[in-house]
Amino acid sequence: MWLFAYGSLIFRPGFAFQRRVRGYVEGFERRFWQVSTDHRGTPESPGRVVTLVSVPGARCWGVAYELSDADFERYVAHLDVRERNGYDRIALPFVAQDRQVTGVLSAVAYIAPAGNPHFGGELPLPELADIIRASSGPSGHNAEYILSLAEALAALDVEDAHVFELANWVSDPAAAATDD
Numbered sequence: 001m002w003l004f005a006y007g008s009l010i011f012r013p014g015f016a017f018q019r020r021v022r023g024y025v026e027g028f029e030r031r032f033w034q035v036s037t038d039h040r041g042t043p044e045s046p047g048r049v050v051t052l053v054s055v056p057g058a059r060c061w062g063v064a065y066e067l068s069d070a071d072f073e074r075y076v077a078h079l080d081v082r083e084r085n086g087y088d089r090i091a092l093p094f095v096a097q098d099r100q101v102t103g104v105l106s107a108v109a110y111i112a113p114a115g116n117p118h119f120g121g122e123l124p125l126p127e128l129a130d131i132i133r134a135s136s137g138p139s140g141h142n143a144e145y146i147l148s149l150a151e152a153l154a155a156l157d158v159e160d161a162h163v164f165e166l167a168n169w170v171s172d173p174a175a176a177a178t179d180d
């Protein structure tokens with residue numbers, strides 16, 4: 001059983017796995033468009049976390065974890081509760097491009113579709129960055145989330161303009177403004 005990770009599960013899986021494989025899902029891009037009042041924000045100061053948005057022809061790179069059947073059932077039951085604020089569990093074809101594994105695998109992923117009650121949608125990057133810099137929740141600071149994700153994607157040699165540009169706005173808004 002495979003679980004596709006495109007967000008915090010890339011840098012903090014929190015479960016035992018058999019293999020971790022780099023690859024992508026087609027037709028999606030990663031966006032910080034989901035509001036978080038329970039993990040990286042609070043109801044008073046909501047943060048932003050990732051979801052996948054449908055973009056024909058796009059690829060969203062990440063990793064897929066292979067879990068034993070028992071670990072998969074246990075962890076997915078945990079994620080179903082943890083990600084109840086707007087995320088749906090779906091199965092997606094994952095294209096593995098890794099030294100260990102290549103080919104298409106069926107992987108489970110959590111996606112918060114547009115229109116869910118916590119969908120924040122698109123905002124200019126400086127505004128998203130202000131929200132992220134100001135927000136912290138039970139799972140940690142929102143800035144730590146995006147900076148860890150950007151670092152993990154860079155380590156995987158994955159290009160993601162949305163994440164990297166937003167991370168620049170979060171870490172150094174004055175420099176990001178001059179880059180524009």
Ligand code: BEZ
Nearest residue numbers: 005006007008009010110
């Ligand atoms: C992840 O891939 O890290 C993830 C994204 C959204 C919800 C749960 C996990």
